[in-house]
Amino acid sequence: MLPLLEVLKEKGELSRNDAIDEVVQRVGLSDEQLAISQESNGKSVARGRIGWASSYLRTAGALIGPKRGYFALGPNANSLFELGRPIKRADLTGFQQWQEHHAAKQAKSQSTPDSTSDLNTEDSTPEDLIEAGVKQIKEQLVSDLLDQMKEMDPHDFEGLVLDVLAAMGYGGGSRQAMQGVPRGPDGGIDGRINEDKLGLDQIYMQAKRYSENSVSSEKVQAFVGAMTSGGCRKGVFVTTSKFTADAMRFAESIRDPRLVLVDGDKLANLMIQHGVGIQTKEVIKISKIDLDFFGGED
Helix, strand or coil: CCCHHHHHHCCCCCEHHHHHHHHHHHHHCCHHHCCCCHCCCCHHHHHHHHHHHHHHHHCCEEEECCCEEEECCCCHHHHHHHCCCCHHHHCCCCCCCHHHHHHHHHHHCCCCCCCCCCCCCCCCCCHHHHHHHHHHHHHHHHHHHHHHHHHHCCHHHHHHHHHHHHCCHHHHHHHHHHECCCCCCCCCCCCCECCCCCCCCCCEEEECCCCCCEEEEEHHHHHHHHHHHHCCCCCHHHHHHEEEHHHHHHHHHHCCCCCEEECCCHHHHHHHCCCCCCCCCCCCCCCCCCCHHHCCCC
């Protein structure tokens, strides 16, 4: 982590790949060390560790992504430089950004009965450890997706939401069946979606790209009013942040029209589930013995 921050302090904003190359040179890794690869995918262990270091530093506010695929120093970087020694993960836990991130993660894990966050490595099977690793990677991906979405242009974010809904099968799975609404007094509607291929029914969509602010009950009520005045009985309100408790209670209290609220975490998970804005990095094949083969039967 420290070499990565030092490189960014000296060089300024760098692309992800350039930053990793600079760290490799600064640390002085030999060709033999760089050749050490992960057994599961053949990729460099060293470069993978630099990638995870960037994720930890970003969570702690010591590193930021000024634009897609780039690194720069964050507001908490100086505090880590002042330590005057290599940075440990424990050094990051005192920052507010780190605490808020993990408090949200803890709250989410408490609502998930099969959480593997407190896995005991000594008593766990290899399958348990794989599941825990996959869960951690997915949590980081959700966090990274939210960071990217919060930096998007609001109009581009509206298009992303329409892409997700199309991938889920709305409009017959056709992006062309999704209608963005021109800028202006649209009454709080950002998109009209044909629920079926023939367009016999429509869904109204509202998308709010917020960095911090939660969506209030008033904004949700205004959207429902716009739906009603437009003769639509179904709506989806999507945000990169959260909905207030009052907003969620209001949405649950109405039956006609019907309204679904999608917060940032849920949106990121839908993107992962339906392959929007992500790509498969690798597929790990796990084999087991074929008992039928060794059973001696034809």
